Amino acid sequence: MRILLIGPPGAGKGTQAVRLAAHLSIQHISTGDLFREHIAHGTELGQNAHTHIGAGLLVPDEVTIGVIKERLARPDTERGFLLDGFPRNLAQAQALDGLLADSKLRLDAVLDLELPEDQVVRRIAGRRLCRQNHEHIFHVGYSPPEVAGICDLCGGELYQREDDREATVRKRLEVYRNETAPxxxxxxxxxxxxxISAHGQVHEVLHRALDAIG
Known part of the structure; x- marks a missing residue:
């Protein structure tokens, strides 16, 4: 089974992608993970990606497509795969169609996680990370710490990332509407x-996704 998972920032794509791919026993393919892999191995694609990421720029389409093409050619994708973070624009979608057609394949399903923008902003803008351990994550509305601004697990200071500020989140949503929604x-x-509605608990959204693909 070949699946594309898409949706706005804050909809929980990464969380759902990992769980859905594991449930279906197919490969979870994340562009972020692929960029890190190529950078770590010093490949030409990785060096090109690193240059743009280091400058705070989006990785060009041709590099992103090249990374995906290399990954889809690996034997472990024969059983199927779930794409997370790609394609992010129409040019990449058309390139993916071409890559699959070259192998006489096509996508089986595209799951569009839907979440109203006010809920996206609330989810992301309320997130707080621990300065001592970024895996310790809280939310001022959904999972607040016992003491405001203090991590329950290690006592570290909680802070809001620049990317999580409301103004930045709204800009990210605008980019999503303009580039990814098409x-x-x-x-x-x-x-x-x-x-699929992305509202509710993680297991609820997962069940909706599984129902959608039968």
Missing amino acids: VVDHYQAQGLVTT
């Missing part, structure tokens, strides 16, 4: 899209 229209025209 990808949904592209696959909607192919009859592949199922829209």
